Amino acid sequence: MRHLCELAVDAAVGAGAQYADARIVVRRAQLVATKNGQVEEIRDLESEGIGVRVLVDGAWGFACDRRASDGGAREAALRATRFAKAAPGRHRRSLAPVEATSAEYRTPLERDPLSVSIADKVDLCLRAEEGMKHADVNVRSAFVRAHREHKLFVSSLGSAIEQEIVEAGGGIEAIATSDALFQVRSYPSAHGGSSSQAGWEYVEGLDFVGAAPRVGEQASALLRADECPAGTTTVVLDSDQMMLQVHESIGHPTELDRVYGTEAAYAGTSFLKADDLGALRYGSELMNVTADSTTPGGLGTFGFDDEGVPARREPIVEAGVLRGFLTSRETAAKLGHGAGGSMRADGWSRMPLVRMTNLHLEPGDGGSLDELIADVDDGVYLETNKSWSIDDKRLNFQFGTQIGWEIKDGKLGRMVRDATYTGVTPVFWGGLDAVGGREHWQLKGLTNCGKGQPGQDGHVSHGSSPARFRNVQIGVKA
Amino acid sequence: MSESALELAQRALAAAEGDEAEVVVQSERSGFARFADSEVHQPTLIENAVVQLRLVRDGRVGSALTNRIEGDALRDLARRAAEAADLAPPDPDFPGLAQPEPYPDVGAYDEETASFEAEEQAQFAGRAIEAAAPLAAYGFFTSAVSELAVASSTGVAAHQAMTDATTLVIAAGDDASGYAERTTWRTGEVEPETVGREASEKATRTRGAASLAPGRYAAVLEPYALGELLQWFAWDSFSGLGLLEERSALCGRIGERIADPKITIADDPLDPAGLPKAFDFEGVPKRVVPLIEDGVARGAVWDRTTAARASNGVASTGHAPPPPSRVWGPMPLALAVAAGEADSVDELTQLVDDGIYVTRVHYLGIVNPREGVLTGMTRDGTFCIRDGRVAEPLLNLRFTVAIPDLLAKVPGLTRTRQLVNQSQFYDERYPQGVLCPAIATASFNVTGSGSAPGL
Numbered sequence: 001m002r003h004l005c006e007l008a009v010d011a012a013v014g015a016g017a018q019y020a021d022a023r024i025v026v027r028r029a030q031l032v033a034t035k036n037g038q039v040e041e042i043r044d045l046e047s048e049g050i051g052v053r054v055l056v057d058g059a060w061g062f063a064c065d066r067r068a069s070d071g072g073a074r075e076a077a078l079r080a081t082r083f084a085k086a087a088p089g090r091h092r093r094s095l096a097p098v099e100a101t102s103a104e105y106r107t108p109l110e111r112d113p114l115s116v117s118i119a120d121k122v123d124l125c126l127r128a129e130e131g132m133k134h135a136d137v138n139v140r141s142a143f144v145r146a147h148r149e150h151k152l153f154v155s156s157l158g159s160a161i162e163q164e165i166v167e168a169g170g171g172i173e174a175i176a177t178s179d180a181l182f183q184v185r186s187y188p189s190a191h192g193g194s195s196s197q198a199g200w201e202y203v204e205g206l207d208f209v210g211a212a213p214r215v216g217e218q219a220s221a222l223l224r225a226d227e228c229p230a231g232t233t234t235v236v237l238d239s240d241q242m243m244l245q246v247h248e249s250i251g252h253p254t255e256l257d258r259v260y261g262t263e264a265a266y267a268g269t270s271f272l273k274a275d276d277l278g279a280l281r282y283g284s285e286l287m288n289v290t291a292d293s294t295t296p297g298g299l300g301t302f303g304f305d306d307e308g309v310p311a312r313r314e315p316i317v318e319a320g321v322l323r324g325f326l327t328s329r330e331t332a333a334k335l336g337h338g339a340g341g342s343m344r345a346d347g348w349s350r351m352p353l354v355r356m357t358n359l360h361l362e363p364g365d366g367g368s369l370d371e372l373i374a375d376v377d378d379g380v381y382l383e384t385n386k387s388w389s390i391d392d393k394r395l396n397f398q399f400g401t402q403i404g405w406e407i408k409d410g411k412l413g414r415m416v417r418d419a420t421y422t423g424v425t426p427v428f429w430g431g432l433d434a435v436g437g438r439e440h441w442q443l444k445g446l447t448n449c450g451k452g453q454p455g456q457d458g459h460v461s462h463g464s465s466p467a468r469f470r471n472v473q474i475g476v477k478a
Numbered sequence: 479m480s481e482s483a484l485e486l487a488q489r490a491l492a493a494a495e496g497d498e499a500e501v502v503v504q505s506e507r508s509g510f511a512r513f514a515d516s517e518v519h520q521p522t523l524i525e526n527a528v529v530q531l532r533l534v535r536d537g538r539v540g541s542a543l544t545n546r547i548e549g550d551a552l553r554d555l556a557r558r559a560a561e562a563a564d565l566a567p568p569d570p571d572f573p574g575l576a577q578p579e580p581y582p583d584v585g586a587y588d589e590e591t592a593s594f595e596a597e598e599q600a601q602f603a604g605r606a607i608e609a610a611a612p613l614a615a616y617g618f619f620t621s622a623v624s625e626l627a628v629a630s631s632t633g634v635a636a637h638q639a640m641t642d643a644t645t646l647v648i649a650a651g652d653d654a655s656g657y658a659e660r661t662t663w664r665t666g667e668v669e670p671e672t673v674g675r676e677a678s679e680k681a682t683r684t685r686g687a688a689s690l691a692p693g694r695y696a697a698v699l700e701p702y703a704l705g706e707l708l709q710w711f712a713w714d715s716f717s718g719l720g721l722l723e724e725r726s727a728l729c730g731r732i733g734e735r736i737a738d739p740k741i742t743i744a745d746d747p748l749d750p751a752g753l754p755k756a757f758d759f760e761g762v763p764k765r766v767v768p769l770i771e772d773g774v775a776r777g778a779v780w781d782r783t784t785a786a787r788a789s790n791g792v793a794s795t796g797h798a799p800p801p802p803s804r805v806w807g808p809m810p811l812a813l814a815v816a817a818g819e820a821d822s823v824d825e826l827t828q829l830v831d832d833g834i835y836v837t838r839v840h841y842l843g844i845v846n847p848r849e850g851v852l853t854g855m856t857r858d859g860t861f862c863i864r865d866g867r868v869a870e871p872l873l874n875l876r877f878t879v880a881i882p883d884l885l886a887k888v889p890g891l892t893r894t895r896q897l898v899n900q901s902q903f904y905d906e907r908y909p910q911g912v913l914c915p916a917i918a919t920a921s922f923n924v925t926g927s928g929s930a931p932g933l
Contacts, residue, residue: 033805039569041805042562044542049526063523063596066545072525079523083509083596088604089517118540118565139723177724182848261933262514264616264655265648266902268840269933349524389843389876391855396876396928398853400845418846422876422926453512453618454522454903476925478851478880 001026002162004073005154008052011077013156016085017054017061019095020077021155023306024050024068025348030114033143034125040141042118049348052076056084058091062351095329096339098309100158105303108296109199113146113168116200124208128172131212136176136220144170144203145195145447149347159308167299167459168202169195169445172212174219183222183417185402187211189240190385194444195459196297218403221415228404228419230475234379235421236372236468239442241401243462244385246361247449249425250282250289251460253394254316254324255342256331257354266453268392271425272322274335280322283429286364289317291326293341293357298461299445300344300357307352309341316359320429328354346456353452358443360463364435369466372434374410380474381405381412382419398422398476420476428469436465483625484637486529486547491629493552495560496533498575500630502759502801504528506907508622509596511603516614518603523596528906530801533559534575537568543801573786576761576794578633584747584754584764588664591641592623602670606647609674613649613656613681620644621665624907628761636757642909643668644899648858649677653932656680657702657838657858661899661911663753680837680859684931687860687871690924696833696889697922698826698863703836704815705898705912707852708743711881712810714847716745716769718780718797719807722787727850727882728775737885739773742816745797746913752812752897753909760798767795769810770885781808802905811900815914818891826918828866829889834875834922835861835868850881855928876926887920 005022012020026048033040050073051064061084065072125142132140147167154160171193173186188194188206196202237245252258253270261269272280293311295301304310307329315323325331329340331354343352366372373381387400400420406413423431441463449458481489483503490501505527512520529552532541540562544555602619621643628636645668646659658676660668699707711727713720720726728736747755747764755764760782768776780788781798784807797808820826827835837859845851855874862869892915900910 035805038571039539039566042540042566043801044540044558044562046542046544046546046558047528048546059517060519060521061523061596062521064525066526067548076523076525079596080521083511083521083523083600086597086600087511087518087521088600088607089513089519091517118562122565122567175723175725177848180848182725182846260515261614261616261650262519264514264650264933265512265618265646271929349522349526351520351522353520387843387845387853389841389853389855391874391876391928392840392857393929396855396874396926398843398876398878398925400843420845424928450902450904452520454508454510454524454620457904476853476878478845478849478878478883478923 001152002154002160004050004068005152007070008050008073008077009154009156011074012052012054012081015078015081017056017081019055019156021153022050022052023151023153023348025149025151027149027347028114029147031143031145032118032121032125034129035141036139037129039122047347050076051348052080053351054080054084056081058093059084059087064349093330094333096332098329101308102160103303105163107164107166107197109166111200113200114148128208128212131209132172132174132216134216134220136178136223137174137216138177139175142172142208153308155308161304161308163303165197167195167197168200169193170203172208172215174216176219176223178223181223183219185215185219186384187215189444192446192448195299195447196445197299197301198297222403222417225415225417228416228475232471232473234376234468234470235472235474236376236381236466238383238466239464240384241382242361242464242467243444244388246359246462246464248388248390249394249397251356251359254326255354256325256327256335260331267451271393271395276322277337278323281320282317282322282426283320284432285319286432286435287317287320287429288362290360290362291316291357292360295358295461297443298358299459300461305341305343306345307340307343309339312341326354326356344458350456353456355458356460358461363438363441363465366434366436368440369436372436372466372468373407373412376407377409379407380419381407395424419474421472421474422476423472431470431472432467433470434468436467440465482637483627484629484635486527487627487629490529490531490552490555493556494531494533495556496535498534498631500532500575502530503627504906506622506624508907509599510618510620511599512618513603513607514616516607518600529555531555531559533563535560535563538563538566539569539572540566571787573782575630575632576634576782579763581636581756581763582748584756585750586640586663586754588641591621591643591665594621594665606645606670606674609671610647610649610678613651613678615647615649615674617647619670622907630761634761636761638756640909642753645670645673647673647677649681650933654681654684655858655931656684659899661897684859684871687873687930689873689927690875692924692926694921694923696830696920697836698823698830698916698918699836700916701896701898701914702838704917705914706839707881708813709900709912710842710844710852711850712813715850716778716810717807718778718784718788721778722784725847727848731775732777734775735773736775736882737770737773738888740818740888740891741770741773741885743770744768744814745779745810745812746814747812749814749913752814752913753911758796758798759800762794762796762798764796779808779810784808800906800908811910813912817893817895817915820890820892823892823916826890826892826916827863827868829918830863831866833863835863845878853878871931873927874929875924876928877923878925879923883921884919889918889920891915891917
């Protein structure tokens with residue numbers, strides 16, 4: 001495969017590109033899904049191709065071809081170069097320096113998730129489903145996924161990097177309905193479960209079968225719970241909902257391409273400005289956020305990003321102050337700060353974009369969930385995301401959770417359903433007054449982070465402990 | 479593309495070994511000229527063909543997908559699908575594969591659009607950018623030729639070549655932003671200059687935006703806003719699976735009045751003003767499906783699996799989704815809202831008298847599917863309506879609305895309709911959009927304010 005990448009890079013440079021890189025990506029993925037005691041889907045996917053990115057007189061070109069062949073490589077390179085030469089605009093682009101590297105990276109794992117038999121996967125899903133059986137639960141579903149990506153990156157700077165990324169994950173869900181109520185509980189996370197860059201051992205560790213009875217019971221119990229009250233109060237969020245909060249209100253706004261407006265047409269921009277670096281108060285002094293593409297098990301972990309920049313760990317927010325952005329070589333050069341390292345593409349047919357890698361809220365000294373709750377006279381504790389929406393600058397958000405409980409005098413009270421909370425990002429994070437301890441910090445991975453046109457799905461992990469926020473508006477209604 | 483998608487599908491079918499086999503092929507040659515700050519920054523030129531084989535062996539179903547089509551690749555695909563099927567438990571609910579049927583004759587292919595190359599795509603982007611000046615332009619021009627083919631051991635041999643093109647522009651400065659788009663299957667109708675000018679003109683009126691207190695307001699929604707809201711409502715509420723799983727706001731209400739009598743909505747994949755399709759991803763002919771007629775709930779769309787599960791005599795309406803989305807159930811991807819009698823959007827603002835004007839919405843979330851409750855933000859052109867006219871600009875507003883409430887009292891809809899793009903271009907190319915007018919509603923629930931117009 002390496003010679004195809006080299007052929008593409010040579011063809012692009014020969015056609016006038018001042019810089020070129022080529023990525024061959026070979027993907028294999030497997031999905032097993034069951035619903036209500038039947039197999040919903042067993043699917044085995046493979047995809048391969050080459051993507052060639054060129055810079056001609058400051059203009060980008062990118063073209064790809066499914067054919068991992070001499071013809072496919074050459075034609076993609078020439079199409080990309082032709083486009084760059086025809087592209088409208090001013091074209092003033094420079095790239096932060098990166099050292100030419102020859103290297104390899106492989107996900108450390110114990111058991112290849114693609115080697116586990118489909119029959120075993122079906123059996124696991126059906127056993128988990130069985131455990132979720134409960135009065136009023138009318139939809140039970142479970143799925144497991146396995147994903148392997150082998151990619152080779154070659155650039156005109158002389159880099160040649162080979163990486164093999166393996167992911168495993170899954171999730172279970174119970175839905176209960178009655179009259180006009182629709183209630184859902186998920187484990188270990190909503191909207192696609194949780195995945196890790198790991199082997200089958202990650203799925204086994206999730207213990208779907210053990211968690212299933214609670215998931216079914218809670219879905220059913222929610223039908224008899226009272227609606228979450230409205231008002232302004234103290235909110236304690238579990239680790240799972242915290243990950244969505246971090247993703248939407250810290251991860252996306254600190255992507256430097258959004259700050260520079262290049263996502264304006266789709267996902268939006270950011271309330272942050274480039275000169276906010278080192279100056280903007282993002283939240284309370286308890287807020288410490290780190291981007292870390294070296295986190296063991298993280299879906300955003302790699303040896304090198306899709307521009308050939310090595311993995312790194314760097315602060316984004318320290319003691320509540322903005323200290324860093326997620327960058328590409330281009331945006332880092334424009335800012336004059338950072339070195340890139342967050343460029344990731346969804347397979348061979350998409351151009352790399354600035355993406356989150358693994359973004360974490362660092363643990364605090366708030367202790368356990370019980371300790372966070374003990375210091376609340378009147379408030380709510382909320383678990384697991386149900387709905388999410390945030391504005392184009394990542395300021396005004398409204399999130400719903402699957403389940404909640406009132407907190408009275410430091411103890412959990414009655415269960416509440418259909419909880420929502422809303423806020424404005426820096427005001428909300430300014431209300432952060434406790435973060436749980438390291439022993440309560442969890443890492444989960446999501447595979448549905450959308451960005452770019454054409455759209456790209458990003459695989460991202462977040463780590464967080466439960467956390468407590470004061471003066472939060474809850475109970476938004478239609 | 480020397481080998482057609484149908485020829486490729488039949489070649490894959492010949493390599494399959496099972497009691498029944500079905501092959502779906504999607505191929506695309508597309509170009510995307512995405513721009514920001516008036517220059518192209520993310521071009522993407524794609525050549526791809528994807529083959530999905532679904533095999534039934536001894537009552538067991540398995541599928542495999544590849545984009546390798548040379549040499550032994552299709553035999554390898556057949557082997558992987560057979561492995562998946564053989565290791566699966568029997569599926570007693572599998573309804574069998576579709577039988578051959580005649581397909582409607584639809585358009586949706588334009589030779590000029592199919593022949594567009596990288597240079598032309600870059601030029602169209604440039605024309606939109608220039609028309610948005612002096613404001614900076616953010617958006618894209620894209621065009622594609624794609625093919626869909628379904629071939630099966632039951633004799634289905636369906637093939638359609640499609641073209642599509644979209645120009646989308648946000649014209650913006652630090653304190654202003656406006657939006658416009660055109661989607662069509664003919665590049666000759668995509669009007670990059672018109673789109674650029676419309677976005678720029680809208681943007682210049684958004685400077686100095688003010689906040690608005692939360693509350694219920696009468697509102698005029700442009701087709702961009704109405705189309706996206708209805709598409710999100712449709713995922714659960716107009717889906718047969720949504721009815722079966724009791725997620726739909728239409729549950730138990732088929733035959734009841736759920737909207738103003740002015741509201742008629744269908745899924746109409748055959749309308750040449752939309753993005754016409756002849757058949758679905760199971761090879762079943764596309765049918766026009768009434769969803770709401772004169773305010774009365776009429777039904778939902780179905781694929782073969784959900785129709786069989788319903789056990790009430792419904793049949794597939796030709797709405798099986800693309801293979802990666804099969805678990806989500808049948809999808810209405812060609813919503814069409816009947817036009818009203820208002821000659822212009824201005825006439826709608828006169829009907830509203832006092833309220834708000836919404837150009838488009840952003841980042842919707844489904845809060846409660848059973849009640850059809852969505853939340854989201856307005857964006858790129860939100861205004862007050864005072865004394866029947868569009869007045870001062872507003873900050874982007876957070877809304878939380880139940881779609882049945884939004885449609886309950888409708889003073890009017892425009893006579894003209896616009897095709898609003900609904901493809902975000904993830905996965906394989908499959909153009910889709912909503913054909914709808916602008917609407918005046920008596921109730922739009924504002925629950926907060928957010929960002930100001932502009933970058």
